[in-house]
Amino acid sequence: MKKLILLALMxxxxxxxxxxxxxxxxxxxxxxxxxxxxxxxxxxxxIIDFFATWCKPCIRELDAxxxxxxxxxxxxxxxxxxVSIDQGQNINKVKPLVDNHGWEYEVLLDANGxxxxxLGIQMIPYVLIVDGNGNIVYKHNGYTDGAEExxxxxxxxxxx
Numbered sequence: 001m002k003k004l005i006l007l008a009l010m011x012x013x014x015x016x017x018x019x020x021x022x023x024x025x026x027x028x029x030x031x032x033x034x035x036x037x038x039x040x041x042x043x044x045x046x047i048i049d050f051f052a053t054w055c056k057p058c059i060r061e062l063d064a065x066x067x068x069x070x071x072x073x074x075x076x077x078x079x080x081x082x083v084s085i086d087q088g089q090n091i092n093k094v095k096p097l098v099d100n101h102g103w104e105y106e107v108l109l110d111a112n113g114x115x116x117x118x119l120g121i122q123m124i125p126y127v128l129i130v131d132g133n134g135n136i137v138y139k140h141n142g143y144t145d146g147a148e149e150x151x152x153x154x155x156x157x158x159x160x
Contacts, residue, residue, distance in 0.1 A: 008064045019136050020120040026083070029095055029107040036108075036115055043132040044077040048150060049105075050116060050126040052085050053093040058125040059101070061143040066103055070146065081106045085116050085124060105138045129154050 023037040039046065049065075052079035065072075065080060072078050082105045084094045091111050098107055110116055119128070121141070129138035129151065138154045140147070 020134055021130065021136065022115070024110075024118055026108040026110055026115060027145050029109065034108055038133075039081060039130070040096060040134065041077070041079040041084050041132070043045065044079070045129055045131050045137075046079040046081060047155070048081050048083060048128040048130065050085055050110075050121060050124045052081045052088055052124055052127050053097050054086075055124050057143040059097075060145070061125050061127075061148065062103055062105070064145070064148045065151075066101065068152070069104060072152055072155070076152070078152075079106070081108060083108045083110050083115060085110050085113060087111050087113070090122040127151065129158070131158050 021037050021039060023035055024032050026036060028034050039048070040125075049058075049062065051062060053059075062082065069080065082098075082103070084091070084107065088095055088111075091109060094107065094109065098105075105120070116126075123141045125143045126141045127139070128136050131137045137158065140150070
């Protein structure tokens with residue numbers, strides 16, 4: 001009986017860890033609509049980073065990644081997609097923030113919080129790594145200096 005319960009729990013954990021992205025319609029910063037379950041990187045891993053304009057750790061994380069992003073892309077082909085959870089008047093601050101920081105990321109707007117809620121995200125910054133098959137294989141919330149190194153190491157493991 002204990003083995004059966006253990007196997008069931010392991011199976012549930014595996015399903016949760018390799019979940020697919022939910023289907024939520026978001027606006028791209030350029031105005032077009034993007035459905036989240038169609039996000040991809042041509043069979044390569046990609047990172048989804050949830051942030052807000054008012055979140056200082058989020059900005060530090062995205063700035064730290066910006067410093068190494070070009071190297072990451074050349075080495076692994078990884079793509080970073082940012083998702084702003086700003087609402088109301090703050091939504092108008094997203095493009096100026098992105099432009100001022102020179103972030104070369106794809107930026108989506110989750111103004112209603114639908115994508116965040118569908119993934120059960122409570123705190124930001126929140127990062128997901130999605131493998132080349134569209135499976136969520138890594139989740140992390142919060143940011144400390146240097147944490148971006150863990151992200152690229154997870155991506156490297158996926159492309160081996």
